Amino acid sequence: MQLELLGTRIWKTRDELANAIFEWIECRYNPYRRHSGIEMHSPVTFESLYRPSDTTE
Incomplete structure (x- = not known):
């Protein structure tokens, strides 16, 4: 954050x-930081892994 923002x-x-600072944390850092509660994936990765596909049959 020091180098990228401050x-x-x-x-x-x-x-x-x-x-x-709030925008940097919520929009740039947290979506890509790994979280232990979701199997050490970032929220963006976790959602892409477990989101149902949009294809209809």
């Missing part, structure tokens, strides 16, 4: 920084 610019307000 060191990229100067933040005008604390609220602007807080919103940027």
Whole structure:
């Protein structure tokens, strides 16, 4: 986060920084971080593995 977000610019307000941190965590970090509760897969990988196929017969 330090290299990808915090060191990229100067933040005008604390609220602007807080919103940027929240967005970075929720949109860029958490979807790809592995979670032990879902067999050490990232949420994106887990959903793709266990989502029913969209094909109809």
